[in-house]
Amino acid sequence: MMSIVFSMVHQRTDPPASAASAGPALPQSLRPVEQGDLLKIGAASYCVLSTPEAAANAGIVVGDRAILVVDTRLSPSLGADLKAAALEVAGDGERELLFVNTHAHGDHIFGNSQFAGLTGISTRFAQDALARDETWRRSIDSFSSRRPYLREQLEGAAQVAPTIGFDGTLVLDLGGVSVELVALGKAHTPGDLIVRVPSDNVVYTADLLYNGHWPVLTYGDYDTWMKWLDLLIADDQDYYVPGHGPGGGVEVVQTVRDSWSFLLEQARTGHEGAELAQALDASPYSDWLHRERIPGVLELLRERNV
Numbered sequence: 154m155m156s157i158v159f160s161m162v163h164q165r166t167d168p169p170a171s172a173a174s175a176g177p178a179l180p181q182s183l184r185p186v187e188q189g190d191l192l193k194i195g196a197a198s199y200c201v202l203s204t205p206e207a208a209a210n211a212g213i214v215v216g217d218r219a220i221l222v223v224d225t226r227l228s229p230s231l232g233a234d235l236k237a238a239a240l241e242v243a244g245d246g247e248r249e250l251l252f253v254n255t256h257a258h259g260d261h262i263f264g265n266s267q268f269a270g271l272t273g274i275s276t277r278f279a280q281d282a283l284a285r286d287e288t289w290r291r292s293i294d295s296f297s298s299r300r301p302y303l304r305e306q307l308e309g310a311a312q313v314a315p316t317i318g319f320d321g322t323l324v325l326d327l328g329g330v331s332v333e334l335v336a337l338g339k340a341h342t343p344g345d346l347i348v349r350v351p352s353d354n355v356v357y358t359a360d361l362l363y364n365g366h367w368p369v370l371t372y373g374d375y376d377t378w379m380k381w382l383d384l385l386i387a388d389d390q391d392y393y394v395p396g397h398g399p400g401g402g403v404e405v406v407q408t409v410r411d412s413w414s415f416l417l418e419q420a421r422t423g424h425e426g427a428e429l430a431q432a433l434d435a436s437p438y439s440d441w442l443h444r445e446r447i448p449g450v451l452e453l454l455r456e457r458n459v
């Protein structure tokens with residue numbers, strides 16, 4: 154049987170309209186999941202906020218005809234747990250299960266094997282990257298060397314690439330719930346996307362937002378990244394699900410935007426070592442995780458003369 158997703162998908166060329174805000178959402182924790190917490194953040198929208206050990210967050214959007222899972226978490230085991238949570242919150246009724254990979258980084262894709270055979274969607278760039286054995290091999294090696302406890306688990310992270318790639322904006326009708334997949338161009342990586350659920354005023358931002366964690370810029374573009382952060386702030390939705398760290402209203406995006414201004418200031422003043430540590434300790438971001446990423450980010454900012 155042909156997947157119903159093709160009848161649900163159409164390309165849009167106009168920018169997404171901003172939905173009227175119905176006031177702040179009140180996220181409700183439904184239950185713990187493996188290394189995380191399952192929250193209800195809108196009538197159709199849920200998220201899994203992961204512990205720092207489990208790295209990336211994930212999302213679930215439930216319509217009458219289909220369930221969309223946004224990213225598949227750090228390992229096949231976490232992916233299986235996410236799939237079970239998605240089927241549980243959807244409740245009774247037969248629905249097609251779909252998945253999105255917001256970008257090609259391992260912590261967002263290693264659970265894909267649990268969604269093998271289903272329709273998967275990403276930007277065309279990420280789809281091409283995930284169709285290459287080399288991307289998976291390198292990614293598994295890299296994560297296993299940084300987190301040795303993952304080595305055994307990631308041996309089972311079979312390569313499953315998204316079946317649909319797109320550029321621009323893609324709208325999916327999940328049955329009573331529309332979601333907008335917006336390709337960002339080169340921001341955190343050369344092929345990121347965000348997922349908007351206008352009826353819930355929810356945005357799954359993936360790694361455009363590292364909240365409480367310092368970011369990785371290595372394969373991205375600072376200017377485009379900041380442009381999208383400013384657009385997210387202007388969009389003023391009720392709940393933003395970051396790629397890493399806790400979610401919340403537009404103040405979360407503003408905090409992340411401000412943290413980038415702080416980094417830019419450090420790059421311009423040439424702070425390093427003890428001076429940088431002192432500036433960080435005195436900043437509102439003194440407890441943010443992954444300080445070790447900062448020198449690399451500052452180097453890239455200086456190289457690109459931003």
Ligand SMILES: [Zn+2]
Pocket residue numbers: 256258341360
């Ligand atoms: Zn990433």
